[in-house]
Amino acid sequence: xxxxxxxxxxxxxxxxxxxxxxxxxxxxxxxxxxxxxxxxxxxxxxxxxxxxxxxxxxxxxxxxxxxxxxxxxxxxxxxxxxxxxxxxxxxxxxxxxxxxxxxxxxxxxxxxxxxxxxxxxxxxxxxxxxxxxxxxxxxxxxxxxxxxxxxxxxxxxxxxxxxxxxxxxxxxxxxxxxxxxxxxxxxxxxxxxxxxxxxxxxxxxxxxxxxxxxxxxxxxxxxxxxxxxxxxxxxxxxxxxxxxxxxxxxxxxxxxxxxxxxxxxxxxxxxxxxxxxxxxxxxxxxxxxxx
Amino acid sequence: xxxxxxxxxxxxxxxxxxxxxxxxxxxxxxxxxxxxxxxxxxxxxxxxxxxxxxxxxxxxxxxxxxxxxxxxxxxxxxxxxxxxxxxxxxxxxxxxxxxxxxxxxxxxxxxxxxxxxxxxxxxxxxxxxxxxxxxxxxxxxxxxxxxxxxxxxxxxxxxxxxxxxxxxxxxxxxxxxxxxxxxxxxxxxxxxxxxxxxxxxxxxxxxxxxxxxxxxxxxxxxxxxxxxxxxxxxxxxxxxxxxxxxxxxxxxxxxxxxxxxxxxxxxxxxxxxxxxxxxxxxxxxxxxxxxxxxxxxxxxxxxxxxxxxxxxxxxxxxxxxxxxxxxxxxxxxxxxxxxxxxxxxxxxxxxxxxxxxxxxxxxxxxxxxxxxxxxxxxxxxxxxxxxxxxxxxxxxxxxxxxxxxxxxxxxxxxxxxxxxxxxxxxxxxxxxxxxxxxxxxxxxxxxxxxxxxxxxxxxxxxxxxxxxxxxxxxxxxxxxxxxxxxxxxxxxxxxxxxxxxxxxxxxxxxxxxxxxxxxxxxxxxxxxxxxxxxxxxxxxxxxxxxxxxxxxxxxxxxxxxxxxxxxxxxxxxxxxxxxxxxxxxxxxxxx
Numbered sequence: 019x020x021x022x023x024x025x026x027x028x029x030x031x032x033x034x035x036x037x038x039x040x041x042x043x044x045x046x047x048x049x050x051x052x053x054x055x056x057x058x059x060x061x062x063x064x065x066x067x068x069x070x071x072x073x074x075x076x077x078x079x080x081x082x083x084x085x086x087x088x089x090x091x092x093x094x095x096x097x098x099x100x101x102x103x104x105x106x107x108x109x110x111x112x113x114x115x116x117x118x119x120x121x122x123x124x125x126x127x128x129x130x131x132x133x134x135x136x137x138x139x140x141x142x143x144x145x146x147x148x149x150x151x152x153x154x155x156x157x158x159x160x161x162x163x164x165x166x167x168x169x170x171x172x173x174x175x176x177x178x179x180x181x182x183x184x185x186x187x188x189x190x191x192x193x194x195x196x197x198x199x200x201x202x203x204x205x206x207x208x209x210x211x212x213x214x215x216x217x218x219x220x221x222x223x224x225x226x227x228x229x230x231x232x233x234x235x236x237x238x239x240x241x242x243x244x245x246x247x248x249x250x251x252x253x254x255x256x257x258x259x260x261x262x263x264x265x266x267x268x269x270x271x272x273x274x275x276x277x278x279x280x281x282x283x284x285x286x287x288x289x290x291x292x293x294x295x296x297x298x299x300x301x302x303x304x305x306x307x308x309x
Numbered sequence: 310x311x312x313x314x315x316x317x318x319x320x321x322x323x324x325x326x327x328x329x330x331x332x333x334x335x336x337x338x339x340x341x342x343x344x345x346x347x348x349x350x351x352x353x354x355x356x357x358x359x360x361x362x363x364x365x366x367x368x369x370x371x372x373x374x375x376x377x378x379x380x381x382x383x384x385x386x387x388x389x390x391x392x393x394x395x396x397x398x399x400x401x402x403x404x405x406x407x408x409x410x411x412x413x414x415x416x417x418x419x420x421x422x423x424x425x426x427x428x429x430x431x432x433x434x435x436x437x438x439x440x441x442x443x444x445x446x447x448x449x450x451x452x453x454x455x456x457x458x459x460x461x462x463x464x465x466x467x468x469x470x471x472x473x474x475x476x477x478x479x480x481x482x483x484x485x486x487x488x489x490x491x492x493x494x495x496x497x498x499x500x501x502x503x504x505x506x507x508x509x510x511x512x513x514x515x516x517x518x519x520x521x522x523x524x525x526x527x528x529x530x531x532x533x534x535x536x537x538x539x540x541x542x543x544x545x546x547x548x549x550x551x552x553x554x555x556x557x558x559x560x561x562x563x564x565x566x567x568x569x570x571x572x573x574x575x576x577x578x579x580x581x582x583x584x585x586x587x588x589x590x591x592x593x594x595x596x597x598x599x600x601x602x603x604x605x606x607x608x609x610x611x612x613x614x615x616x617x618x619x620x621x622x623x624x625x626x627x628x629x630x631x632x633x634x635x636x637x638x639x640x641x642x643x644x645x646x647x648x649x650x651x652x653x654x655x656x657x658x659x660x661x662x663x664x665x666x667x668x669x670x671x672x673x674x675x676x677x678x679x680x681x682x683x684x685x686x687x688x689x690x691x692x693x694x695x696x697x698x699x700x701x702x703x704x705x706x707x708x709x710x711x712x713x714x715x716x717x718x719x720x721x722x723x724x725x726x727x728x729x730x731x732x733x734x735x736x737x738x739x740x741x742x743x744x745x746x747x748x749x750x751x752x753x754x755x756x757x758x759x760x761x762x763x764x765x766x767x768x769x770x771x772x773x774x775x776x777x778x779x780x781x782x783x784x785x786x787x788x789x790x791x792x793x794x795x796x797x798x799x800x801x802x803x804x805x806x807x808x809x810x811x812x813x814x815x816x817x818x819x820x821x822x823x824x825x826x827x828x829x830x831x832x833x834x835x836x837x838x839x840x841x842x843x844x845x846x847x848x849x850x851x852x853x854x855x856x857x858x859x860x861x862x863x864x865x866x867x868x869x870x871x872x873x874x875x876x877x878x879x880x881x882x883x884x885x886x887x888x889x890x891x892x893x894x895x896x897x898x899x900x
Binding site (some may be wrong): 089095097098101102180183184185186187188189192195196199200202203205206211212 | 356
């Protein structure tokens with residue numbers, strides 16, 4: 019089936035990209051070490067991983083339920099409002115502006131980025147931070163991913179909005195599906211056309227970039243690489259007519275919030291570990307001295 | 310709602326203070342008080358409900374253009390895409406909209422206008438007067454055409470069209486051609502849509518090869534794999550499947566009505582009231598093997614008239630086939646195979662529509678009459694995922710979101726008996742191949758599959774761009790055929806301005822039909838433009854020959870678009886609204 023083909027096809031492109039980048043940015047020595055000592059590393063990130071898995075499972079399981087809840091009860095039709103806000107703010111809608119640069123090569127580039135580049139950008143940090151001597155950055159990343167999905171889910175339930183390509187085909191072109199209709203098999207499986215506000219493509223990519231900036235001392239090369247990919251993904255969502263400028267702005271804010279939550283989680287965790295350590299030592303001192 | 314909002318602006322406060330001072334100082338307080346009073350006028354706001362481009366690219370384009378032209382006219386207008394089931398729920402069931410733009414399936418007969426416009430249907434669901442329209446003259450004309458036939462009946466319609474004259478509660482924008490594509494070896498000249506066309510195709514295909522292989526049809530309509538309820542209205546275009554599964558007593562064909570489950574229909578109006586005696590073929594069975602008899606027919610009519618079968622006080626009629634069932638005064642099963650219909654004063658020309666509804670099995674649907682609330686019964690809510698019908702094809706299997714497969718029903722009585730006036734239609738006909746409707750995520754993916762040989766034909770209509778892209782592709786045939794369906798712009802008469810016929814008349818003119826039909830950003834010529842007063846209310850141009858309307862069609866253009874190339878000329882359109890009694894304030898149309 020076309021979906022299975024496409025998933026295999028994504029793996030075929032992304033896996034080599036991951037291998038090359040891992041060897042250059044992370045280095046063989048770190049990678050070897052990480053594989054050898056994977057147990058404690060996994061143990062250290064169990065909680066956030068379970069959290070992420072839970073949110074993803076809930077997301078899939080409640081797809082129909084939330085869809086109905088959204089349409090019949092809490093949801094607000096929002097596409098017209100987004101269009102009006104941007105109509106007032108901009109002389110030319112940012113999506114129209116980006117699409118005015120349309121060439122076949124650019125469409126191919128952004129389609130590649132939107133599907134393959136995005137998967138690469140999201141997966142690579144797992145490898146990079148797994149190979150570090152501490153799991154703090156990975157914890158931050160996973161909690162931030164989780165927050166993105168969880169908050170995104172709530173916003174999608176509250177705001178029912180279609181992307182520019184669905185709103186007015188006279189103004190906005192549906193470049194991705196016009197050029198590569200078969201990508202529909204993949205996007206149709208993982209997404210609803212009304213899940214537009216905010217752009218999770220943007221928020222997750224910006225999350226990766228924000229965390230990359232925090233780890234710039236360890237992986238200096240990853241900052242420019244992730245920046246090119248993340249900004250390309252953001253532009254791609256608009257160029258391809260999938261997202262509004264508003265989705266991208268709110269997506270970036272969501273990324274900022276999610277990374278803060280991730281850091282908060284990791285640092286609080288750190289505090290607790292330190293406190294436990296101090297307490298244990300104090301007790302030892304107490305028993306020795308005989309207070 | 311704004312009118313009731315207690316809002317004191319800064320200007321009012323200042324003016325109020327001014328009034329107090331001025332009142333003390335001089336006697337001219339009256340003028341200041343008036344200046345401070347809130348304007349009784351507000352800008353007119355209109356929201357247009359339509360489908361997202363994924364579901365119907367033309368509806369989205371038409372809505373976008375209409376919204377832009379309304380804005381140019383100083384109206385606070387915008388459009389909102391809503392997915393298909395929800396759009397039908399909001400527009401056809403709940404009437405929560407100002408203007409909607411979608412595709413109407415078109416009329417089998419001009420009598421279809423009766424259920425669309427007669428005030429009897431004002432509180433009903435479905436395509437039954439979803440506008441809230443009520444006009445005594447229209448009601449009268451719609452009733453009298455039921456009692457007339459031939460030329461006389463058409464003349465009544467001429468009166469109706471002249472009376473409505475552009476101020477109907479809806480307007481037709483374009484009659485699209487069906488653009489399709491199929492494997493060249495099928496040798497099709499048009500995309501099959503009616504059951505007979507499918508049967509003809511499968512028969513030809515089965516005769517050519519001994520091998521049994523399914524006819525694979527690509528569709529974008531996902532609900533087809535999840536919901537096959539023949540009496541509900543909230544589902545998209547699944548008629549092709551439903552009409553293969555469910556047989557009517559009389560089938561509507563291009564060659565005219567053909568008795569189908571009925572062996573014969575005898576009309577009699579000698580007693581002052583029109584009666585029809587319908588004899589069923591002997592030995593008709595449902596797909597589960599149960600016999601189909603006269604009781605099933607009478608039950609179907611009763612169910613369509615009230616899906617709660619008397620449980621709910623005023624009844625919950627099925628939102629489909631209302632125009633047809635309301636023609637029937639009485640229906641009675643007389644013995645196993647005979648049904649007697651009475652139609653009162655209606656003529657058989659109109660009444661025969663009632664015999665074309667799909668017949669449903671009593672033993673399955675009688676368990677579904679439980680009311681869920683005051684406007685919904687289980688029969689209407691039920692998905693009917695594994696339908697039992699009596700058609701030449703039976704439901705085989707389906708997977709949600711992927712496909713639905715139909716298999717030939719070999720026990721069908723028409724394989725053994727003759728159809729009246731069409732002897733031997735299904736003799737020697739070998740319907741061996743299953744029919745499979747496969748869901749693709751978008752029309753482009755369906756076209757790709759067709760080109761790669763994974764599909765035999767594309768069932769969902771193509772947009773002109775996709776159509777032209779594959780015109781020269783090897784082994785693929787592009788197909789075009791006219792349809793009776795049309796793009797409709799409907800008005801909710803609960804909206805204070807849309808309730809005004811003069812306002813509606815201007816709004817109906819704000820779409821450049823000629824441009825929409827011809828321009829390459831729209832239909833690129835693959836549609837027919839409604840110009841005459843009958844086609845503007847949805848009657849397919851060139852099909853009915855109304856004596857006055859069609860004679861004048863060439864000379865009399867009802868609407869003139871106030872602009873060029875789809876976009877209105879601001880000053881011209883504002884003058885039109887001013888002529889209709891409206892006024893402008895700071896460039897905004899107010900009322």
